[in-house]
Amino acid sequence: QLQLQESGPGLAKPSETLSLTCTVSGASITDSNYHWGWIRLPPGKGLEWIANIYYTGITYYSPSLKSRVTISVDTSKSHFSLKVTSVAAADTAVYYCVRYAHGYVDDWGQGTLVTVSS
């Protein structure tokens, strides 16, 4: 049974860099049938797709966040990570790490709340 577990600080200061990690267990992060990604849910708003990565390191980014976001994968540790630079209050959200099958999310982490505040 696949498990996705987000980890990272729950609080970030404006202008800082936010770093989150998703640990994958119960399945292989190098399975060629899947991509791995991040989606967020700001309070009172809708879901927003952030980025995806394939185990080979091929990346895909949301055009609106591309300039501030980096997604990476470490297959030896079976985890993938997200960095968001120059965070602001608008980056406050529950961040979910996910597994993408062919065009849809078939598994979600429980989510981690990140608050941007001084």
Next chain:
Amino acid sequence: QSALTQPASVSGSPGQSITISCTGTSNDVGGYNSVSWYQQHPGKAPKLMIFDVTNRPSGVSYRFSGSKSGNTASLTISWLQTEDEADYYCSSYTSSVTYVFGTGTKVTVL
């Protein structure tokens, strides 16, 4: 890319059917059969309800069905039940090799 357009809220009584629309463009919904639907209860992670426009994952009730016409996809919930009260989001693959979500719809069971 702009979010797909969904109605903010839809309501119905138990036993009724409701339909949620999801409108995009020919660069996303209209151009690909990669439309999916997710149900999210408060404080919980979203759950996949429909993938590839019409397909139901194992374990999802037959009461949930999906369709698409042109640039608009739809999710129909038949025989509405109290546990169906949740937020629903559509999502589509896009021509930019990205994904986009809908604005979200709050379903209320009266």
